[in-house]
Amino acid sequence: MLIPCYNEAKTIQKVITDFKESLPEAVIYVYDNNSSDGTDRIAKDAGAKVRYEYQQGKGNVMRRMFAEVDAECYIMVDGDDTYSAESAATMAECILKRKADMVVGDRLSSTYSKENERRFHNFGNHLVRKAVNILFQNDIKDIMTGYRAFSYRFVKTFPILSQGFEIETEMTIHAIDKNMFVEHIVCSYRNRPEGSESKLNTYVDGMKVILTILKLFRTYRPMKFFSTIAALLAVISSSFFIPVLKVYLDTGTVPNFPTLIVCGFVMLAALYSLFSGIVLQTIYQKNRQDFEIELYHAAKEMAYFKGGGKNSIRVEMGSAQRESYYGS
Numbered sequence: 001m002l003i004p005c006y007n008e009a010k011t012i013q014k015v016i017t018d019f020k021e022s023l024p025e026a027v028i029y030v031y032d033n034n035s036s037d038g039t040d041r042i043a044k045d046a047g048a049k050v051r052y053e054y055q056q057g058k059g060n061v062m063r064r065m066f067a068e069v070d071a072e073c074y075i076m077v078d079g080d081d082t083y084s085a086e087s088a089a090t091m092a093e094c095i096l097k098r099k100a101d102m103v104v105g106d107r108l109s110s111t112y113s114k115e116n117e118r119r120f121h122n123f124g125n126h127l128v129r130k131a132v133n134i135l136f137q138n139d140i141k142d143i144m145t146g147y148r149a150f151s152y153r154f155v156k157t158f159p160i161l162s163q164g165f166e167i168e169t170e171m172t173i174h175a176i177d178k179n180m181f182v183e184h185i186v187c188s189y190r191n192r193p194e195g196s197e198s199k200l201n202t203y204v205d206g207m208k209v210i211l212t213i214l215k216l217f218r219t220y221r222p223m224k225f226f227s228t229i230a231a232l233l234a235v236i237s238s239s240f241f242i243p244v245l246k247v248y249l250d251t252g253t254v255p256n257f258p259t260l261i262v263c264g265f266v267m268l269a270a271l272y273s274l275f276s277g278i279v280l281q282t283i284y285q286k287n288r289q290d291f292e293i294e295l296y297h298a299a300k301e302m303a304y305f306k307g308g309g310k311n312s313i314r315v316e317m318g319s320a321q322r323e324s325y326y327g328s
Contacts, residue, residue, distance in 0.1 A: 001023065001027065001075050001076075003043075003076070003078070004058055005043070007036060011079060011193060012030065012042050012043050013042050015081050015085075016030070016043060016047065017046060019077070019085045019088060020047065022088045026075070029048065030049070030050050030079070031051050031053055032050060033052075033053050033060070039079070051064070051068065055163070058167055059165075062160055066156070066158065070152070072096060073092050073150075074150040075091055075150075076147070078146035080192050086187075087188075091149035092149060095149050098181075098183065100151065100181045101180035101181045104145060104182060104185070105142070105145050106184045107145050107147070108125060108126070108129070108141060108142045109142070110187060111188050112125070124206050124209075125144050129141070132172060132213060136173060136177065136221070140182065142184075143168060144168050157178075159174075165208070166205070166212040169212050222281050226277030227277050230274040230277070231270075233267070233269050236266055238263075240262070240263050244263070
């Protein structure tokens, strides 16, 4: 169990207690992100292993968690007591028995719209889901949920770049792009208890999420992104060029040379954009091939830990040791 926390003193004890009862065999890690209300002390008293991340932001916390902890199955949940622990065992089963890479705790198909009291959050969640599913041609049920389960190979091959709450969008698009096996579990959602405040800023973090979607669309779908720009520029150039061409055909003269010159440069920009997309698509394809090799290495590493019966975690396995193992 991985629980990222920032000032969740009012709820963290109940979250730990609930998940201990639901998954008694799980090791619970609470990663404290500069809390000032004693969240870490309460978590320790409740029996969790407490670690720290001093760079502010959920993305930074997840980078630390994924680097330091090794497990066959990871379940991540927010420390605000908005998610029910009852779904945890089912999520773990999807990872361990069905070999899913990511399990999404789907709030939107359950009680989220009724329980959530923050204005525009329902609209924002549905907007983000629609945008991702249309741009990346998928059917993810809940993009922004903080309740998920992961496989070892997902965690160890996911390059985290986001620093804040846009991390959920990033991991979802990564799973879609890399053809990971994603399952959905409908989970109940309840509003934060009285006195507990959300750290998510509706407008600022919402804009960050939208920009993250656009940046990842450019990165993971370069041909579509740049060809769309090329088509738009080509349409603009043609719409201004056609009247000039018509006058030339009728009179044999070109009275609007500035317009003609601008049309030429815009069309050149369209061609540059198109060929940029072709080049970047080739690079992307090579990166996808390299990623498949990384998945193979992650599978071998997991087999090494399980088959060898070793308790050492990944960070204790030095680079020379890994090279020797992979080489064999």
